[in-house]
Amino acid sequence: MDCIKNTKNGAEIVTGYCAGALEPSVAQEIGVHIAQCAECRSEVEAQRAVWDALDAWTPVEVSGDFDARLYARIAAEQTGPSWLRWLRRTFQPATPSVWWKAGVSLAAAGAALSLALMIGHLPNRTEVMEQKATVAKSLPASEDVDLQQVQQALDDLDILTPASQSPSSKL
């Protein structure tokens, strides 16, 4: 057979071999190959070393009153109000609920749709120019007067300023 390390599922085979999870016929075939291939043997030995080291963590004993405590909790729930049981079933499901994933998808879809609508309504360059022209036309004539008044005020200030402080005196 081909070298295990060169096969697609090499790591999986080594792990399965060390875990004793392979079919007996496959395990036997792997065993024969390992006996001949130093590289694969080294791989299996390294994996076995990990496996053996992990065996150091032996199981703990369960407390003697585990069942009693559990049944007490069950009894307490059974005697509680039905709305509380309903709440627990709804908000503490046995396996993680995926309803929120659907919510997130819906929210994302909504956001994308809103963005698409906004982009669809953005004015193009021609529209912007037209809007500017409309605004300019609608501006009152007093705008020009105001600007002239400001200019005049600034000139007056310049006259009132002493010559020593005037910027033109420095020239």
Added chain:
Amino acid sequence: MEAVAALERDAQLMLRVREGDETSFALLLEKHRAPVVNFLHRMVQNRAVSEELAQEVFLRVYRSRENYEPTAKFTTWLFRIATHLALNWIRDGKKEKRNESLNEELLEGVERQVADRGPNVEQAMIYQVRLEEVRKAIEALPEKQRAAVLMHKYQGLDYSQISGALSCSESAVKSLLFRAYETLRSSLAHLA
């Protein structure tokens, strides 16, 4: 073949629990109590917390009996609940509390051995050090890798069951296990 028959029996028992048969629940509890507690103990590394979480697992199993459908293997469903609770507990950031408890457990173990005054006190202490190394190496793994290794190594779950418990594909489980064992190989190399 025996495993398949056993799993089918678990599902049948659970269906009987759904019908109101309390004895079937007791049988399921008897069979899965220790594996669930040990899985959780290795996940959270705190004995009291692991029992508390295991109680919550069986409580949720009992609570959802009325809606139970044997769509997946019972063990897969059970370990999915356990994994979910353990990961939530870990993510809640209770690490400091856990470590304190872990140190207490280790000290208790060593003190018990010394108090016994047996001929193998030194061996017992070496064992405790070795155990501590293994615990640390497993604790250092990312959560999902840790759960995958614990289910694979200690609970004997196959790829399909682990993928069901972790809600991911079988190829993702293989990748998780490969990376986890690679990491453990380097972190535990000095113990070989």
